[in-house]
Every structure is written in structure tokens, then in C-alpha cells.
Amino acid sequence: MTSDHDPIAAIATAPGRGGIGVVRVSGRNIDTLVEALLGRTELKARHAYFLPFLDADGNAIDEGIALRFEAPHSYTGEHVLELQGHGGPMVMRRLLARCLEAGKALGLRLAEPGEFTRRAFLNDRLDLAQAEAVADLIDASSEAAARSAVASMTGAFSHEVNALGDQIVGLRMLVEATLDFPEEEIEFLEKYDARRTLAGIRSELVRLLARARQGAILREGLHVVLAGRPNVGKSSLLNALAGDEVAIVTPIAGTTRDKVVQQIVIDGVALHIVDTAGLRETDDTVERLGIERTWAEIAKADVIIHLQDATAQTETLDEDIARRLPPRTPVFQVFNKVDLLTDQTFGASAWGTGAANRPSDAAYPTDNRLGMGTASEPADVPQDAEPIRLAISARTGDGLDALRQALLAVAGWNPGAESPYLARERHLQALLKAQDHLDEADAHAAQSDRVLDLFAEELRLAHDALTSITGAFTSDDLLGVIFSRFCIGK
Numbered sequence: 001m002t003s004d005h006d007p008i009a010a011i012a013t014a015p016g017r018g019g020i021g022v023v024r025v026s027g028r029n030i031d032t033l034v035e036a037l038l039g040r041t042e043l044k045a046r047h048a049y050f051l052p053f054l055d056a057d058g059n060a061i062d063e064g065i066a067l068r069f070e071a072p073h074s075y076t077g078e079h080v081l082e083l084q085g086h087g088g089p090m091v092m093r094r095l096l097a098r099c100l101e102a103g104k105a106l107g108l109r110l111a112e113p114g115e116f117t118r119r120a121f122l123n124d125r126l127d128l129a130q131a132e133a134v135a136d137l138i139d140a141s142s143e144a145a146a147r148s149a150v151a152s153m154t155g156a157f158s159h160e161v162n163a164l165g166d167q168i169v170g171l172r173m174l175v176e177a178t179l180d181f182p183e184e185e186i187e188f189l190e191k192y193d194a195r196r197t198l199a200g201i202r203s204e205l206v207r208l209l210a211r212a213r214q215g216a217i218l219r220e221g222l223h224v225v226l227a228g229r230p231n232v233g234k235s236s237l238l239n240a241l242a243g244d245e246v247a248i249v250t251p252i253a254g255t256t257r258d259k260v261v262q263q264i265v266i267d268g269v270a271l272h273i274v275d276t277a278g279l280r281e282t283d284d285t286v287e288r289l290g291i292e293r294t295w296a297e298i299a300k301a302d303v304i305i306h307l308q309d310a311t312a313q314t315e316t317l318d319e320d321i322a323r324r325l326p327p328r329t330p331v332f333q334v335f336n337k338v339d340l341l342t343d344q345t346f347g348a349s350a351w352g353t354g355a356a357n358r359p360s361d362a363a364y365p366t367d368n369r370l371g372m373g374t375a376s377e378p379a380d381v382p383q384d385a386e387p388i389r390l391a392i393s394a395r396t397g398d399g400l401d402a403l404r405q406a407l408l409a410v411a412g413w414n415p416g417a418e419s420p421y422l423a424r425e426r427h428l429q430a431l432l433k434a435q436d437h438l439d440e441a442d443a444h445a446a447q448s449d450r451v452l453d454l455f456a457e458e459l460r461l462a463h464d465a466l467t468s469i470t471g472a473f474t475s476d477d478l479l480g481v482i483f484s485r486f487c488i489g490k
């Protein structure tokens with residue numbers, strides 16, 4: 001484990017060529033570096049200097065802007081030196097190497113992924129939820145995701161979490177004050193209207209959870225898998241949804257042997273759509289590998305589109321497919337090629353005969369419906385709902401809008417909701433845990449032989465869950481996991 005006290009350096013800009021490239025150095029004492037690299041004993045903090053960056057012999061590696069930030073007024077909270085040179089891979093590599101060489105006596109080393117942001121967190125420049133939002137902003141795959149990442153990064157989400165925590169502490173302090181006077185316990189709850197205060201806190205938590213859930217959808221996107229027999233139009237549907245030619249479309253069954261992933265954005269929500277090898281019995285080894293991979297993708301999906309050919313007779317294979325789909329994942333039964341249906345063929349088709357050709361109910365167990373099988377709560381859909389059936393034409397685009405809207409609905413996306421806070425699974429879990437403890441607290445308060453110290457204890461646990469979001473007490477292990485997923489230089 002490397003030390004949080006070493007000075008660190010890294011190229012902060014993306015690899016490759018660019019107009020500008022930045023090498024960033026952070027540490028408690030990096031002034032000797034300034035002298036060695038820039039040939040000046042002093043740089044005024046927050047002033048831009050246009051200077052040559054010098055190698056050990058005093059020759060210029062590049063020239064550009066040098067900026068010095070003085071602790072604690074910097075991104076990391078330490079002294080920071082930023083060298084903005086020309087953004088070529090060789091220039092940047094030489095400049096970084098030169099910094100490491102000149103800073104050797106200081107113990108300057110290469111920064112690990114996310115280490116600048118980790119320092120910012122350790123030095124109280126940001127809390128943990130804000131630090132995570134920095135990474136999420138960089139990774140944002142839609143404008144809406146970027147916007148809500150900024151809300152979390154600038155502290156709006158943390159602020160609400162903290163305000164809620166403060167209210168819980170306030171209530172708890174009242175209770176604890178009463179605990180020393182047992183004869184007053186019973187009257188306490190009435191006197192301070194404790195249950196109503198608690199109800200207010202609980203309803204605010206519900207609101208916060210809703211906004212965080214929407215944000216989690218924006219952050220994660222939705223993993224959709226296209227499955228079905230060969231030639232039903234999976235690749236064509238992917239292309240139609242994506243709006244350009246990404247998958248190989250051919251009239252020969254069994255063409256898509258490997259997976260093709262396309263990301264599309266609907267209403268700001270990213271959908272990662274996986275086109276898979278057609279599912280069928282086969283002796284071809286390569287094709288069989290593709291089919292195995294298809295089942296692996298299906299197991300990981302948030303939603304499965306089970307695509308069928310509306311013009312074909314339903315085959316037992318489709319019932320087999322339906323039976324093998326994971327029970328907790330929502331399934332859309334989508335019938336493609338409806339443009340080929342005429343009034344005459346409609347009645348005999350898989351789509352037209354509806355119920356008669358629908359895979360039997362046994363093939364879709366009751367919980368194989370619209371509840372999202374992920375840790376976020378089941379979408380608000382009745383458990384006995386039929387699997388969604390849709391008729392589409394990948395060729396004409398018929399029915400695609402309905403399909404898009406159904407996909408958003410199953411994700412739990414609510415376009416009319418309050419602006420989301422980009423949240424992670426970790427945050428949702430913490431909010432849900434806090435909610436459980438507040439529910440418990442209320443249950444204690446509702447009992448006739450209520451025990452105030454249990455009430456107080458549940459409040460304490462709810463508060464602990466909330467503080468884990470902003471990271472007031474966070475283990476090094478968790479910090480390691482969170483920051484290792486950042487890019488280097490951030």
C-alpha cells in the first residue's frame with residue numbers, strides 16, 4: 001500500500017494527441033521541483049506563467065503554461081503544480097519522466113488511478129459522494145447523466161443527505177435526553193410529537209430515494225439483450241433502434257455468431273443493446289460457442305427482448321427459449337416483420353393468433369414479469385402482469401416507439417420526476433438501509449409498551465447508514481475499491 005503522504009505526479013489529460021496536455025503534480029512540498037523544472041525560485045500561486053519546461057541539462061522539453069496552487073486551495077488540498085504543454089504522447093511522457101526525476105529526492109512517484117481525487121477526499125475538499133460523482137461525470141454517456149453528475153459533484157445530493165441526517169440526530173438527541181428519566185419515557189413521544197417528526201423525515205427520505213433511483217438509472221443505463229431464433233430480425237432491430245448499420249444483416253440463418261453491442265440513448269437513458277447469436281440446435285462448434293455466450297448475456301440482462309417472427313408458426317423452440325429465460329428478468333415478447341402480414345395471413349400468424357400461440361403460462365413463471373430483478377426496488381407493475389407483447393417491423397419502423405417507451409418504463413424511468421441525483425448502487429443501498437431503520441423506529445414508537453432506547457438505537461443506525469454515503473467513516477478497503485476505478489491523473 002502506497003502512502004497518502006508521498007508527492008504524486010501523472011499525465012492528467014487523455015492519452016493520444018491533443019492541443020494541450022497537462023502533467024499534474026501534488027504534494028506537501030514540491031517547490032524544489034519548480035526550481036529544477038522552470039528555473040525560477042518562485043511562482044506566485046494561481047498566476048499563469050509562460051515558460052520553457054527544462055530537462056536536467058537545462059534544455060527545453062516543451063514550453064507552455066505553469067500554474068501553481070497553494071495548499072489548501074487546490075483540487076487535492078495540497079500544493080499542486082500544473083504544467084500545460086503540447087498534447088502529444090511523447091512530449092507528455094518526457095515531461096512526466098522529467099518531473100519524476102527532478103522530484104526523486106522528494107519521493108515523488110507516479111499517481112495511482114483516482115489518487116488526486118482520493119487526496120481531495122482525505123483533505124476534506126470533497127466528500128465521498130462528490131468524489132464518486134467526479135468519476136461519473138467523466139464516464140457520463142448522455143447529457144442527462146452528465147447534468148445529474150454535476151448536481152452530485154457540486155454537493156446537492158450530499159447536502160440533502162446531510163440535512164436528513166441532521167434531522168435524525170435532532171430527534172435522537174431529544175430521545176436520549178429523556179432516557180435518563182424513565183418515568184417520562186411514555187409521555188416523551190406525545191410531548192414532542194416524535195412520530196410526526198419521524199413521519200416527516202421518512203417522507204423526505206422517500207423523495208430522496210426516488211431522485212437517487214432515477215440517477216442510478218441514468219448512470220447504469222439498461223442492459224437489453226436481443227434473443228431469439230436465427231433470422232427473426234434481431235440484427236435488423238438493433239440497427240433500426242440504433243439508426244445506423246452496426247450489426248451484420250443477412251438472409252442466411254446463423255450469421256451473428258458473436259455479440260454486437262450498441263449503445264443508444266432514449267430520453268437521456270443509455271441502453272446497451274446486445275445482439276446475440278440466434279438460439280437454435282446446431283452441430284457447428286463455432287455457432288454453439290456463440291449460443292453459449294448468448295445464454296451468458298441473457299443471464300446478465302436487465303431486460304430481454306425475445307424476438308419472434310410474426311409471420312412464422314410458433315415453434316417449440318420459442319417455448320424452449322421462453323422456459324429457459326431467467327425467472328426474475330422482465331421479458332418482452334416482440335413479434336417482428338408485421339409488414340409482411342396481410343389480412344389473409346394475419347389469422348394464421350404467431351402474432352395474429354395471439355393467445356393460442358402464446359407460450360404457455362408455465363413458460364413464463366409469475367415472477368418472470370416486470371419487476372426489475374436488481375437491487376433497486378421492483379418497478380411498480382402488478383406481479384400478475386402478462387409478459388409484454390409487442391408487434392413491430394424492424395423494416396418499416398412500425399411499433400418501435402412503443403418498444404422504446406416500454407423499455408424506459410421497465411427501467412423505472414420517470415420522465416416527469418424531479419431532477420435526478422446521479423447515484424450509485426452503494427448510495428441506493430445506504431438509503432434503503434436508512435429507510436428500514438426508520439421503519440423499525442416507527443414500529444417501536446407505535447407499540448404500547450414502547451422501549452425508547454430501541455427507538456433511539458434505530459435512529460442511530462439510520463444515521464450511520466446515511467453518513468456512509470458521504471464517507472464520514474469509511475474503511476480503507478472501500479476507498480481503495482472506489483478510487484481504483486478512476487482513471488489515472490484524476
Ligand code: GDP
Nearest residue numbers: 231232233234235236249250251337393394395
Ligand atoms: P437475425 O438472424 O435474427 O439477426 O435476423 P436478421 O436481422 O439478420 O434478419 C434476417 C432477415 O429478415 C433479413 O433478410 C432481414 O432483411 C429480414 N427482416 C428483418 N426484419 C424484418 C422486418 O421487419 N420485415 C421484413 N419484411 N423483413 C425483415
Ligand code: ZN
Nearest residue numbers: 234235255256
Ligand atoms: Zn443477427
